[in-house]
Amino acid sequence: MSRIGVFICHCGENISRTVDVERVAAQVGTLPGVAFSTDYKYMCSDPGQGLLKKAIQEQRLSHVVVAACSPRMHEKTFRKAVESAGLNPFLCEMANIREHCSWVHEDRDEATAKAIEIVGMMVERVKKNRVLPTITVPVTKRSLVIGGGIAGIQAALDIADAGHEVVLVEREPSIGGHMAQLSETFPTLDCSQCIMTPKMVDVANHPKITLYTYAEIEQVEGYIGNFQVTVRRKARSVDEDKCTGCGICMTKCPQKKIPNTFDRNLGMRPAIYVPFPQAVPNTPVIDRENCTKFKTGKCGVCQKVCGPGAVDYEQEDRLIVEPVGAIVVATGFDLYSIEEKPKGSAIKGYGEFGHGKIPDVIDGMTFERLASASGPTGGKILRPSDGREPKQIVFIQCVGSRAREKGISYCSKICCMYTAKHTMLYHHKVHDGQAYVFFMDARTPGKSYDEFWRRSIEEEEAVYIRGMVSRLYQKGDKIVVMGSDIAVGVQVEIEADMVVLATAVQPQKGADTLAQKLGISYDKYHFYSEAHAKLRPVECATAGIYLAGACQGPKDIPDTVSQASAAAAKVMTLFAKDKLEREPIVARVREAGCVGCFYCQKVCPYGAVEEKEIRDRQGNLVKVVAYVNPGVCGGCGTCQATCPSKSVELDGYTDEQIVAMIEAL
Amino acid sequence: MTSRNTLSYAYYPGCSLHASAGEYDLSTRELFRKLGIGLTEVPDWFCCGATPAHNVDELLSLSLCAKNMELAEKVGGDLAVACAACFSRLKTTQHVLSENDVKRKQVEKAIDAPVPMKGNVKHLLDILARDLGLDRLKQAVTKPLAGLKVACYYGCLLTRPTDVPNLDCVEAPTIMEDVLKAVGAETVAWSHRLECCGANFTLSRPGVVIQLSHAILDSAKEAGADCIMVACPLCHGNLDIRQEEIEGVYDTRYAMPVFYITQLVGLATGLGADKLGLDALIVNPMPLLKEKQLL
Numbered sequence: 001m002s003r004i005g006v007f008i009c010h011c012g013e014n015i016s017r018t019v020d021v022e023r024v025a026a027q028v029g030t031l032p033g034v035a036f037s038t039d040y041k042y043m044c045s046d047p048g049q050g051l052l053k054k055a056i057q058e059q060r061l062s063h064v065v066v067a068a069c070s071p072r073m074h075e076k077t078f079r080k081a082v083e084s085a086g087l088n089p090f091l092c093e094m095a096n097i098r099e100h101c102s103w104v105h106e107d108r109d110e111a112t113a114k115a116i117e118i119v120g121m122m123v124e125r126v127k128k129n130r131v132l133p134t135i136t137v138p139v140t141k142r143s144l145v146i147g148g149g150i151a152g153i154q155a156a157l158d159i160a161d162a163g164h165e166v167v168l169v170e171r172e173p174s175i176g177g178h179m180a181q182l183s184e185t186f187p188t189l190d191c192s193q194c195i196m197t198p199k200m201v202d203v204a205n206h207p208k209i210t211l212y213t214y215a216e217i218e219q220v221e222g223y224i225g226n227f228q229v230t231v232r233r234k235a236r237s238v239d240e241d242k243c244t245g246c247g248i249c250m251t252k253c254p255q256k257k258i259p260n261t262f263d264r265n266l267g268m269r270p271a272i273y274v275p276f277p278q279a280v281p282n283t284p285v286i287d288r289e290n291c292t293k294f295k296t297g298k299c300g301v302c303q304k305v306c307g308p309g310a311v312d313y314e315q316e317d318r319l320i321v322e323p324v325g326a327i328v329v330a331t332g333f334d335l336y337s338i339e340e341k342p343k344g345s346a347i348k349g350y351g352e353f354g355h356g357k358i359p360d361v362i363d364g365m366t367f368e369r370l371a372s373a374s375g376p377t378g379g380k381i382l383r384p385s386d387g388r389e390p391k392q393i394v395f396i397q398c399v400g401s402r403a404r405e406k407g408i409s410y411c412s413k414i415c416c417m418y419t420a421k422h423t424m425l426y427h428h429k430v431h432d433g434q435a436y437v438f439f440m441d442a443r444t445p446g447k448s449y450d451e452f453w454r455r456s457i458e459e460e461e462a463v464y465i466r467g468m469v470s471r472l473y474q475k476g477d478k479i480v481v482m483g484s485d486i487a488v489g490v491q492v493e494i495e496a497d498m499v500v501l502a503t504a505v506q507p508q509k510g511a512d513t514l515a516q517k518l519g520i521s522y523d524k525y526h527f528y529s530e531a532h533a534k535l536r537p538v539e540c541a542t543a544g545i546y547l548a549g550a551c552q553g554p555k556d557i558p559d560t561v562s563q564a565s566a567a568a569a570k571v572m573t574l575f576a577k578d579k580l581e582r583e584p585i586v587a588r589v590r591e592a593g594c595v596g597c598f599y600c601q602k603v604c605p606y607g608a609v610e611e612k613e614i615r616d617r618q619g620n621l622v623k624v625v626a627y628v629n630p631g632v633c634g635g636c637g638t639c640q641a642t643c644p645s646k647s648v649e650l651d652g653y654t655d656e657q658i659v660a661m662i663e664a665l
Numbered sequence: 666m667t668s669r670n671t672l673s674y675a676y677y678p679g680c681s682l683h684a685s686a687g688e689y690d691l692s693t694r695e696l697f698r699k700l701g702i703g704l705t706e707v708p709d710w711f712c713c714g715a716t717p718a719h720n721v722d723e724l725l726s727l728s729l730c731a732k733n734m735e736l737a738e739k740v741g742g743d744l745a746v747a748c749a750a751c752f753s754r755l756k757t758t759q760h761v762l763s764e765n766d767v768k769r770k771q772v773e774k775a776i777d778a779p780v781p782m783k784g785n786v787k788h789l790l791d792i793l794a795r796d797l798g799l800d801r802l803k804q805a806v807t808k809p810l811a812g813l814k815v816a817c818y819y820g821c822l823l824t825r826p827t828d829v830p831n832l833d834c835v836e837a838p839t840i841m842e843d844v845l846k847a848v849g850a851e852t853v854a855w856s857h858r859l860e861c862c863g864a865n866f867t868l869s870r871p872g873v874v875i876q877l878s879h880a881i882l883d884s885a886k887e888a889g890a891d892c893i894m895v896a897c898p899l900c901h902g903n904l905d906i907r908q909e910e911i912e913g914v915y916d917t918r919y920a921m922p923v924f925y926i927t928q929l930v931g932l933a934t935g936l937g938a939d940k941l942g943l944d945a946l947i948v949n950p951m952p953l954l955k956e957k958q959l960l
Contacts, residue, residue: 471836473857
């Protein structure tokens with residue numbers, strides 16, 4: 001006979017305001033099998049848990065029901081408390097009388113009656129609970145970091161410095177990401193290259209870091225602690241081991257007219273190239289789409305001039321399988337493009353801002369390249385159209401961001417600050433120039449941020465105009481910007497030499513495809529979703545996968561670096577144990593009943609169902625049945641619901657338990 | 666879908682086309698006859714309420730348009746509309762009534778008839794560019810408008826309001842240019858093709874109209890246009906009839922003919938000046954057309 005203890009929580013007033021908790025305690029105390037029942041103001045508090053433990057020991061309880069909030073909130077708390085009192089944690093169940101009862105009802109009597117029913121159901125259910133042993137799985141103490149921007153670099157260095165091996169995979173030919181493109185960074189105006197490039201070198205030289213640039217994730221299999229990741233190393237056409245980085249191939253390449261994407265198409269590059277002079281690794285790559293040798297078969301100059309003989313036109317993509325225990329996703333962001341209307345996207349274009357038809361209308365990242373000492377103009381602010389210095393410059397904020405009618409309703413977070421920075425850089429370089437900023441409102445919530453923004457107005461003489469721009473058009477060599485100043489209530493027209501648009505931050509292209517390979521979730525904008533916005537901000541809902549940086553949402557450098565270190569800390573926590581403990585709520589197959597239809601395999605979102613051969617003593621094959629790998633199983637129960645022969649049961653949610661609950665009603 | 670060989674529409678000219686924009690009406694009928702597209706004028710049609718009604722009483726404005734649509738159904742086929750303001754109102758009404766059952770019931774009570782929702786409201790441009798198609802339009806050309814540089818002026822109503830399914834992209838439409846290129850004309854890239862001309866402030870606030878229309882004429886001139894093409898009688902009134910006044914205020918000279926789309930397309934199909942009402946234009950287009958050897 002079970003001796004069940006029932007503990008009713010007031011949740012402060014959250015439950016007791018609507019539910020007569022004392023009556024519930026008294027009523028369920030009379031149910032068969034219940035040995036003890038009581039109520040308490042805060043069951044989750046230390047005295048509350050103490051009450052629970054004391055009762056288990058004094059009353060020799062065999063099972064526990066805690067009637068309180070959603071199990072999402074505190075199931076772990078109470079199971080831990082039960083365990084510390086010497087009971088198996090899975091002999092404890094929660095009855096949700098807050099979200100499912102007190103919060104959604106007003107009538108006290110009816111709510112109380114319902115609460116009694118809910119608790120009664122859980123009492124019947126818990127009688128059927130079995131002792132479940134914790135599952136342990138081994139951990140491969142290596143990690144994969146996807147993305148070689150500042151987020152990926154920081155996470156990789158932190159994990160590697162803790163002594164664990166890291167595989168860093170970057171899609172582009174060099175690591176560095178967007179931060180390597182920036183000129184100076186807010187709020188201190190230190191140069192991005194100066195703080196970025198040493199870190200890039202650290203990554204390349206770190207004995208614990210394996211760096212794969214020009215590589216992409218092909219496939220991800222396995223589960224927390226035991227992932228098998230296939231990395232596609234795209235053919236660089238240059239042997240990394242032989243190349244000395246002398247660069248003669250680049251100077252001799254006859255093709256020199258390919259837009260330099262690193263410089264936002266402001267300059268040109270050859271077909272064999274490194275993205276920028278400080279690239280890591282400093283090994284060139286052949287852009288096969290634009291290379292004469294690959295297009296026509298004629299040329300081959302780079303191979304002829306290469307001293308070490310590193311150029312290899314025959315090189316092919318290579319697939320490498322890396323076993324890792326944890327994955328940090330740090331794929332970063334891209335900017336909303338004003339030049340083209342993104343195909344198949346809900347986002348609408350900005351025809352009224354010239355659709356990229358007006359050459360001197362540029363975006364923020366292009367301005368960064370103009371302002372950067374390593375950029376195409378050597379740091380001089382010059383118009384792309386005619387190379388003149390713009391004397392009147394207009395910055396437009398929130399282009400795409402916070403624009404529901406254009407398809408993006410979120411704030412891109414970094415633009416207020418970088419536009420303030422742009423006005424400063426502009427004023428430092430063009431002393432007699434005037435900067436105007438059209439803005440909706442300035443959002444500068446960071447350490448030393450508001451002071452920075454104020455400085456751009458008070459010391460650097462930027463004119464901020466509150467109001468949006470309706471459209472702009474080319475008039476001679478000027479761009480007429482038509483907007484409104486809502487503070488004064490007048491229409492404004494400015495004849496500008498250059499216009500800089502603070503375009504919306506978006507996830508990288510292909511973010512959805514990568515998420516599907518990893519089995520992690522993303523929001524409607526394709527930003528990756530964290531498990532819990534406040535309490536688990538760097539973890540994915542999928543165990544063993546962590547997030548860092550702007551792939552999760554718009555972020556500035558300080559936030560990105562903090563999150564990258566947090567993700568690294570999570571990985572280190574995972575690697576601190578030799579074996580991982582997993583919740584034993586997994587599906588198991590009753591082999592006698594299984595007919596081997598494998599419907600369960602088709603529906604399993606975790607890929608946990610395997611085939612198992614049953615043989616007789618002579619070794620003859622009797623049948624093939626399903627087997628659920630407990631290390632992979634996520635405990636969702638889809639297989640249980642699908643099985644036509646009722647041969648799969650989810651521990652903790654067996655048919656017997658569910659039927660007991662229904663019968664208690 | 667209407668068979669490509671038997672295009673036929675219920676024609677809603679709107680008040681302007683029976684008054685100040687008679688040449689738009691005339692050229693529309695002549696051009697469509699020439700292209701073999703049937704137009705049957707909606708019997709007993711009346712004013713759609715244009716701009717004033719929906720600012721005063723939404724139910725009235727919707728009912729006026731709905732009643733016209735109901736009358737049009739007696740003719741059958743999609744509704745062909747020439748005036749940009751009428752088009753915008755009729756299109757908006759159809760959209761609002763298809764999305765909102767409550768409003769549709771109110772309107773049905775007001776007009777004492779069910780609102781027909783099947784037929785489409787189509788601007789002439791839509792019929793020329795899509796129903797007839799640019800290829801067939803090209804085939805109908807006997808006198809290509811070679812060498813004529815045209816500033817295509819959309820104004821504010823052809824592609825707006827933004828939340829109603831529309832003729833073309835709100836911010837970067839190309840349908841007028843497409844049609845004009847099909848008949849052999851050159852189109853210029855200019856900045857003010859979507860700006861408002863002041864519309865029907867023309868009587869109440871002429872100062873506003875003069876300022877706005879001046880900017881449009883200026884921009885077309887600067888872009889090197891020989892003439893402006895419109896698809897709206899209100900725009901035409903402001904740019905053509907007021908042009909001399911604008912020239913006086915700003916002490917400048919444009920002499921910029923302002924054609925209706927049907928007039929230019931009509932010219933290309935070989936229709937004469939008399940059939941297109943070219944003599945009704947205030948800024949005399951004859952010198953330009955003679956210079957370009959189009960007459």
